[in-house]
Amino acid sequence: MVWSNDKHITDLETDFFLNSVKEVCPSFTGNELSQFASKLKLAELKKKDFFLESGETQKLLGFVTKGLIRSFYVDKDGNERTVGFYPEGSYATHYPAFVTQKPSKYTIQCLEPTTFACLSFDDLQWLYRQSQNFEKYGRLIAEEVLKQQQARIESFVFQTAEERYLDFIQQHPTLFNRISLSHLCSYLGIERQSLTRIRQKITHK
Numbered sequence: 001m002v003w004s005n006d007k008h009i010t011d012l013e014t015d016f017f018l019n020s021v022k023e024v025c026p027s028f029t030g031n032e033l034s035q036f037a038s039k040l041k042l043a044e045l046k047k048k049d050f051f052l053e054s055g056e057t058q059k060l061l062g063f064v065t066k067g068l069i070r071s072f073y074v075d076k077d078g079n080e081r082t083v084g085f086y087p088e089g090s091y092a093t094h095y096p097a098f099v100t101q102k103p104s105k106y107t108i109q110c111l112e113p114t115t116f117a118c119l120s121f122d123d124l125q126w127l128y129r130q131s132q133n134f135e136k137y138g139r140l141i142a143e144e145v146l147k148q149q150q151a152r153i154e155s156f157v158f159q160t161a162e163e164r165y166l167d168f169i170q171q172h173p174t175l176f177n178r179i180s181l182s183h184l185c186s187y188l189g190i191e192r193q194s195l196t197r198i199r200q201k202i203t204h205k
Helices: 011-024 030-038 095-100 121-128 132-158 161-171 181-188 192-204
Strands: 041-045 050-052 060-066 069-074 080-086 107-110 114-120
Touching: 011 030, 011 060, 011 114, 011 132, 030 132, 041 050, 041 060, 060 121, 080 132, 080 181, 095 132, 114 121, 121 132, 132 161, 161 181, 161 192, 181 192
Parallel strands: none
Antiparallel strands: 041 114, 050 107, 060 114, 069 080, 069 107
């Protein structure tokens, strides 16, 4: 990871992060938000750079202030399987591995030049000890991660490939033109030819 040591995190990036925090947990005081901001560090990565690689222990929690990343794992046949896309306003993390500080089985890669507001694991634990609001925020984020994971699991149990595709373009309309079809197919769990047939079918309806 490339740190921007020659410049501090900007007010714009800080405000973007803190506004997101307040949306999740409106009870934060101004002083608590200042404590949050004091622990932020800036990281800037290029397209195709890795924020986290499989086998590494994630020491930094990254909040995407600009850009787009994807999370994937490599299956037993050596194929990359995309499990998520995370644009501005999302956290870059394999959350279970981060909170336990164990090596991750996933890789997080930038699909665009990406800027992160980062918190170290140790700083996050320090913040949790400062007030209940920090603990509450951490719990709410963990709950959101769990809901997203459950929704993805259930999409493969209860939905067809076409329904998964329609859900994706409805829930993420701005992402469609920012990701490759190969990554989208991997995420949806279908072959390129199947996606072509689905799109043609929808077009003819």
